Amino acid sequence: MKVAVLSFAHVHAATYLQLLRERPDIELIAADPDAEPEDPTRGKALADELGIPYRSSYEAALAEQPRAVIVTSENARHRHLVEQAAAAGAHILCEKPLATTETDALAMIEACETAGVSLMTAYPVRFHPAFASLRHALTDGSLGRLLSVHGVNNSSPPSLERSWFADLALAGGGAVMDHTVHIADLLDVLLDGEQPTHVYAVANNRLSPAPDTATKDVETAGLITLTYPRGLTATIDCSWSHPATHPTWGGLSLTCVTERAQAEFDAFPPLLTGYNTPEASPRWEPSTVDLDAAMLNSFLTAARTGQRAHPDGHTGLRTLRIVLAAYESLTTGQPATIPNTT
Numbered sequence: 001m002k003v004a005v006l007s008f009a010h011v012h013a014a015t016y017l018q019l020l021r022e023r024p025d026i027e028l029i030a031a032d033p034d035a036e037p038e039d040p041t042r043g044k045a046l047a048d049e050l051g052i053p054y055r056s057s058y059e060a061a062l063a064e065q066p067r068a069v070i071v072t073s074e075n076a077r078h079r080h081l082v083e084q085a086a087a088a089g090a091h092i093l094c095e096k097p098l099a100t101t102e103t104d105a106l107a108m109i110e111a112c113e114t115a116g117v118s119l120m121t122a123y124p125v126r127f128h129p130a131f132a133s134l135r136h137a138l139t140d141g142s143l144g145r146l147l148s149v150h151g152v153n154n155s156s157p158p159s160l161e162r163s164w165f166a167d168l169a170l171a172g173g174g175a176v177m178d179h180t181v182h183i184a185d186l187l188d189v190l191l192d193g194e195q196p197t198h199v200y201a202v203a204n205n206r207l208s209p210a211p212d213t214a215t216k217d218v219e220t221a222g223l224i225t226l227t228y229p230r231g232l233t234a235t236i237d238c239s240w241s242h243p244a245t246h247p248t249w250g251g252l253s254l255t256c257v258t259e260r261a262q263a264e265f266d267a268f269p270p271l272l273t274g275y276n277t278p279e280a281s282p283r284w285e286p287s288t289v290d291l292d293a294a295m296l297n298s299f300l301t302a303a304r305t306g307q308r309a310h311p312d313g314h315t316g317l318r319t320l321r322i323v324l325a326a327y328e329s330l331t332t333g334q335p336a337t338i339p340n341t342t
Contacts, residue, residue: 074170198226
């Protein structure tokens with residue numbers, strides 16, 4: 001099956017390329033015409049380094065009629081590439097967040113539904129087997145009613161690797177845009193798509209990755225509180241609070257309080273921790289499944305069989321609405337409401 005990766009702008013693009021090139025069932029092509037010619041981390045330079053056939057334009061890649069397309073551009077450029085891929089008849093996996101505006105997200109969903117292709121949002125953490133166990137424990141009734149959830153998704157600032165993450169026009173926002181959606185997706189699974197009624201957010205940009213790094217236009221730390229119709233309260237710490245010297249890129253965890261228990265989920269627990277004396281740095285041996293590989297496998301199976309991919313574009317839209325409500329709250333200083341659209 002032919003798969004095209006469009007744009008290498010996102011930090012996850014290289015990971016997807018490496019995973020796909022190892023699969024004997026995939027004929028991989030890629031295009032990243034928006035890259036600066038001298039940038040060794042993108043464009044033809046990266047494709048050549050990874051040994052991946054490169055096309056000079058998105059149009060050239062789509063002209064080869066790939067069965068599946070992965071969009072890993074800057075957030076604000078998702079819509080154009082998704083619409084192009086849908087018009088070419090390809091099933092699509094779009095990097096999160098689905099878009100930076102509700103208008104763009106709705107247009108992307110409509111384009112894919114009109115073309116009869118799947119639109120999947122890149123939320124790999126929901127594929128963790130430990131999360132599946134958590135969901136089962138919370139839904140089988142043994143723990144009683146879910147009362148509250150505290151989610152944490154922290155990392156070092158992605159702008160250290162890709163400067164556009166600190167560009168408001170391209171990213172749509174900072175840490176709130178970048179990290180709220182992963183926890184929001186897990187809540188979406190646990191609550192069967194139920195949306196909060198109120199969203200309250202606080203944020204600042206005091207966590208600057210470096211003195212000479214421009215992050216003044218986007219927030220680097222945020223805390224969001226969600227209130228649901230059933231009375232459940234959830235909080236999301238979405239900060240870029242890990243220093244560049246941290247042994248991992250970041251982490252993601254949930255603490256769920258129920259009537260009878262407290263259940264905890266850690267997506268990236270360490271197998272071993274210690275200290276590397278020669279390098280004078282902490283050591284961290286991760287213990288987890290490859291969530292990106294699990295997500296890609298689900299997407300490619302759906303593309304191959306024509307089944308609907310999950311999490312779909314509507315999931316991406318629901319999680320985006322939470323983010324947009326958070327930004328409204330940051331503007332007004334008051335809780336923002338999410339209209340009931342069901």
